[in-house]
Amino acid sequence: MIPFNKPYFSGKETQYISESIKSGKISGDGMFTKKCHRFFEEEMSFEKVLLTTSCTDALEMAAILVDIQPGDEVIMPSYTFVSTSNAFVLRGAKIIFADSRKDHPGIDESTIEELITPQTKVIVPVHYAGVACDMDKIMELANKYNLFVVEDAAQSIDSFYTNKNGEKQKLGSIGHLAAFSFHETKNIISGEGGMLVINDKRFEGRAEIIREKGTNRSAFFRGEVDKYGWVDIGSSFLPSDIIAAYLYAQLENLDSIQDKRKLIWENYDNAFRGILDKKYGIGLPFIPHFASNNAHMYYIICKNIEERSSLLKFLKEEGILAVFHYLSLHKSKFFEDSYQGQELYQSDRYSDSLVRLPFFPELSMQQQDLIISKIIFYYNNRKRYNN
C-alpha cells in the first residue's frame, strides 16, 4: 500500500532528542525550543515566534490575544480544519463563514466585505495547501474596519505572497498574528506541534504570559519582575523540548525537504496538466500570480462526490491511499442549525470533490509513476468505474 503520508525523518532527530535529554531540561523552553525560536527569528526573519503544542493551540492563543468576547464575529472560510473555528468558538465567538475562490480553496476575498458587521473583530485567512490568500485585499479590509487578521498558516511554511509593490512577504508574517502547524502531515514536522507568530509588538508580552499558564514566569526569569504569579488567563501551550529537538532537525533540512517535495509536485503536475484538465475536465491546483507554491500538497478536483468516491475506491484497490479533505464547517452537525448565511457553493464543491494524492519526501519515482498511471488509467476507462 502506498500511504497518503509518511512522517519525514532526516536522521538527526534522535541525536538531538538525546542531546535535549542530556541537557537536563526536557520541559518547555529548553535548549532546542530556543534553537527553533532563533531559527525562525534569525534565519527566517519572523518578528517573534513561540512554539506551541499544536497549531490548534497557536490559534487558541491568538483568540485570547485579540481578546475575543462572547458575540464577537470572526470571518473565515468554511472550507478549513475544525480548529480554525473551534479556537475562536472556545472564547465565545460567532463564526461567520465565507466561501472559497472558484479557482482555489482559499477564502474568496471578494466576499469578505459584505460579511463585516459592527461585531466583526477578526478575519482568518487560511492559506490552503500553502498557497497565499489575497493578503493585500484582506489587510486593506482589516485597516478600513479596524479588524485583526490571524493567518492560519498551518500548511504555509516556506511560502510567500507578493504584494502590490512587488515585495515578497513570508506567509505568517503579514497578519497581526499567525499560526503554523508541525503535525506529521506538514512539510516540517514534530509529530504534533505548532507555532504562534507575533507580528504586532502589542501582543508580545501577553503572549508569553498566556503561554505560561497565565503567569509572568518568563519576565521573572529575565529578572524583570521579582516574583511570578497568576496575572491572566492562559494555558500550557509550550511543547516539551523533545518535540523541539525533533523539529530542529527538520528545520536544518528545510531546503532539502523542500527540494524533494517540489520535485514530487512537479512530477504530478507535468503528468496531469494538459491531460486530466483538458481531456476530462478535472480541476488541478491553481497558483494565483501573487502566491508561491511550497509543495505542501497535490490535489485534483473531481466532477462530483460520486466520481470522487469511485476514484478513491479504485485507487485503494490498486494499493494507493488518496484521501479527501475538509467538510464545509457551516454544514457540520455542530454548526448547521445556527448557520444563517448564503449557500457556499465553492466550499461545498471542494468538500465533495477534492482528492489529495500521496505526498511525502520518500515517495519514490516508481511509486509516483504508479499513482499517476493509475489515475490516468482510471479516467481513460472511467465509464467502467463511474456508475
Add this chain to the structure above:
Amino acid sequence: MIPFNKPYFSGKETQYISESIKSGKISGDGMFTKKCHRFFEEEMSFEKVLLTTSCTDALEMAAILVDIQPGDEVIMPSYTFVSTSNAFVLRGAKIIFADSRKDHPGIDESTIEELITPQTKVIVPVHYAGVACDMDKIMELANKYNLFVVEDAAQSIDSFYTNKNGEKQKLGSIGHLAAFSFHETKNIISGEGGMLVINDKRFEGRAEIIREKGTNRSAFFRGEVDKYGWVDIGSSFLPSDIIAAYLYAQLENLDSIQDKRKLIWENYDNAFRGILDKKYGIGLPFIPHFASNNAHMYYIICKNIEERSSLLKFLKEEGILAVFHYLSLHKSKFFEDSYQGQELYQSDRYSDSLVRLPFFPELSMQQQDLIISKIIFYYNNRKRYNN
C-alpha cells in the same frame, strides 16, 4: 550546584522514540500512546484514560466535560498551581478558594460545605505532594449537593487513599474525573505531558471528541460512524507519540523509580524528624492516616517568610537549590480584586514558609548528606543568618 530537579532517564526512552519514528506515525494516538493507555488501564486498573499534552490540558478537558457555564462555581484550594483554576476560568467559572489543612497543604475538607452555594458545580481536591485529600468527606459532599469532583492528581501517581471501609483506592480513581501530570518535575515524566482519567462512563464518548478537536474521528476509525466532522467544541489535547514513547519507558520503570524516591524521602525524614520539628519548631510532612506517601516531594515549613528567604539564600550559597512553591491564588494579581472570601491563613502560611528540597532519583547519598547537614547546620546556627 545540586539542582532542585533532574529529569529521570531510564535508558530506554530514546530506543522507544526511535521505534515510534519507525512505526510511521508520530502524531497523536500512535503505538506508544496505545501502550501507555493499556498500561494505565490494565496494569494500573484505571477505568479509562487519555494522554494529553499537559495536566493543564487534562483539567481543561474536565472543565469542558462537566460543562462549566459562566457563573458556575468551582471550589478548590488557594494553595495550588495556577492551572487548577485557569482551566475552569477559561470556561467562565467563578473560583471559590478554600483554605488548606493546618497539618497539610491539601484542602481543608471541613471548610468546604460552607462554601457550597446553588451555583456550585465542582469540587477540585488537589492531592498536594501526592498525599490524598479526605476523599470520603469530599465525595459525601458531592453526593449530597449533586456536584462533580475533579481530582487534581498532578503529583499523585502511585498514591492511595484508604476509605472508611478500609479499601485502598488509587488517587485519580475516586472523583468523576482526574488529571495527572508528567511534567519533568513529577515522579514519572515526559517533559511536558498529562493524562485525563475518566471514572464516570457518561464522559467517555465526549472526552474522545473534545480531545480530537471536537470531531468524532475516534468513533470513525472504530467504524461507528461513516464520516467524521465537527460535532462539539474541543481542542488538540493529544500528545505526539514521541512523548508517549518517553513516558512508556518511565512507566516500565515505575517500581524502581519509586523505590529510589522512597529511599530519598526516608533519608530526609529520618535525618530531620525529632530534630528540626522538636528542637526548632520546623514543620515536616504529615501523612494523614487515610493517605499513602508516593515520595513525590520532601518539604519543610519554616516559621515565616523571612526565615525561609534566609534559608534559601544560605542553601544557594552552599550550592544547593531548594525552592518555594505556590503563592495563594486568592491573593494573586489576577484574582485579588474579585476575592470576597475569608482570610485563608494556612494557604498564606504555606505560600510564605514551605521549602521543597532537591528531590530526584539520581540524587546521590553524598549530595543528600550534604543537603541534610547544611540544613541542620543552618538551624543550629540560625541566629547568625536570621536577622
